Amino acid sequence: MNTTDADVRRLSAASVEATPETSARVLENVFLKNTWYVLGWSEEFRTSGPHGRLIAGEPIVLYRGADGILAALEDRCPHRWAPLSKGRVEGEAIRCMYHGIKFGRDGRCLEIPGQTTVSKALQVRSYPVVEKYSLVWVWPGSVERADPNTIPDLSMLVEADRRIRHGSLEYEAHATLICDNLLDLSHIAYLHEKTFGRPPDAPSASRPRPMFQGGSPSEALDNGVRVEGWMDSATHRNIAVPAKVPDGDLWARTDFLIPGIYSSHLQMFPAGSAESQRWKVPSSELTPLSDSMSIQAVTPLTERTSRYFFSLGARMCDMDDEELNRVWGVTRATFSEDVNMIQAQQQMIDRYPGRRMAGIGADRGLVLFRRLMQKLIAAETGT
Numbered sequence: 001m002n003t004t005d006a007d008v009r010r011l012s013a014a015s016v017e018a019t020p021e022t023s024a025r026v027l028e029n030v031f032l033k034n035t036w037y038v039l040g041w042s043e044e045f046r047t048s049g050p051h052g053r054l055i056a057g058e059p060i061v062l063y064r065g066a067d068g069i070l071a072a073l074e075d076r077c078p079h080r081w082a083p084l085s086k087g088r089v090e091g092e093a094i095r096c097m098y099h100g101i102k103f104g105r106d107g108r109c110l111e112i113p114g115q116t117t118v119s120k121a122l123q124v125r126s127y128p129v130v131e132k133y134s135l136v137w138v139w140p141g142s143v144e145r146a147d148p149n150t151i152p153d154l155s156m157l158v159e160a161d162r163r164i165r166h167g168s169l170e171y172e173a174h175a176t177l178i179c180d181n182l183l184d185l186s187h188i189a190y191l192h193e194k195t196f197g198r199p200p201d202a203p204s205a206s207r208p209r210p211m212f213q214g215g216s217p218s219e220a221l222d223n224g225v226r227v228e229g230w231m232d233s234a235t236h237r238n239i240a241v242p243a244k245v246p247d248g249d250l251w252a253r254t255d256f257l258i259p260g261i262y263s264s265h266l267q268m269f270p271a272g273s274a275e276s277q278r279w280k281v282p283s284s285e286l287t288p289l290s291d292s293m294s295i296q297a298v299t300p301l302t303e304r305t306s307r308y309f310f311s312l313g314a315r316m317c318d319m320d321d322e323e324l325n326r327v328w329g330v331t332r333a334t335f336s337e338d339v340n341m342i343q344a345q346q347q348m349i350d351r352y353p354g355r356r357m358a359g360i361g362a363d364r365g366l367v368l369f370r371r372l373m374q375k376l377i378a379a380e381t382g383t
């Protein structure tokens with residue numbers, strides 16, 4: 001199913017009838033499998049473990065072998081189904097601590113206490129796992145399709161001249177609702193009026209003004225959706241830009257990529273730059289006054305639980321530790337506001353499972369992304 005601009009206009013028109021793209025029906029326990037999910041920040045797995053986790057409904061045990069390399073196995077011993085995360089790491093292997101069966105990093109059974117032979121039936125599933133950009137990525141789909149080169153470029157997370165803060169939050173909500181939220185900037189003025197929201201003199205709903213000017217408002221990419229454009233100082237006043245450059249024209253580009261990776265780059269240029277660049281992508285010859293970023297990731301755990309990873313980074317020369325900590329505090333408060341609202345939204349959805357939601361214009365980005373996800377899941381499941 002190809003999504004055309006006409007489809008999106010139809011779906012996002014204020015008077016549009018409710019559609020599957022905006023309904024609760026996508027909040028089922030059907031997850032994309034052939035993709036790289038963020039399992040956690042690398043620093044969570046400094047110790048050998050084992051660490052029990054969930055990804056897209058699958059229990060996974062992660063451990064670091066004596067050689068320092070991570071292994072990801074199904075967190076269920078094939079014998080009597082004890083979790084391997086209650087086991088013990090031995091060299092580059094893991095031993096189930098119920099009856100002592102030992103497994104290698106590739107999932108093969110290496111030893112059964114009291115037996116001289118091992119059975120192939122005792123194989124445990126092994127998942128491709130990669131550490132990249134200070135994150136741990138796991139592929140829950142077909143092993144032969146796992147290509148680490150398809151992990152999105154998040155190199156802003158590891159640039160030497162950047163100060164970074166990062167964290168994570170647990171949600172009692174389906175991952176799709178969190179992705180919807182990150183693709184919909186219209187909620188910032190209202191849900192985050194006390195944190196990141198626009199100042200009181202910002203336009204009201206009766207006098208709407210787009211958050212971005214120029215650029216591309218929600219453009220479909222092969223693997224996601226791009227939102228980019230210029231913001232004037234009235235709009236970006238409360239956003240995470242350094243205090244030393246309060247005025248100017250802010251260029252922001254956010255890519256939201258399969259399966260739920262948010263990568264946002266914010267660059268402040270001297271006032272008048274938007275005009276001189278004709279409201280288009282700034283030329284690489286233009287030097288930014290400041291440069292900040294945020295990388296985030298949404299990972300489904302189960303049908304009703306998710307983990308949200310987030311970060312904030314500024315150039316060393318733009319913010320010192322104290323300023324970055326202050327902005328980080330506001331950022332965390334902002335994300336807590338999202339948690340409260342989205343969990344309440346999930347409860348409402350579950351109370352009225354047969355009902356459909358209605359769309360508005362600001363839903364364009366999330367409609368594009370939901371359609372892309374549905375297309376990929378349908379191709380995988382054959383539905």
Ligand code: FES
Nearest residue numbers: 077079080096099
């Ligand atoms: S359940 Fe793992 S060894 Fe028996």
Ligand SMILES: [Fe+2]
Nearest residue numbers: 181187334338
């Ligand atoms: Fe938000």
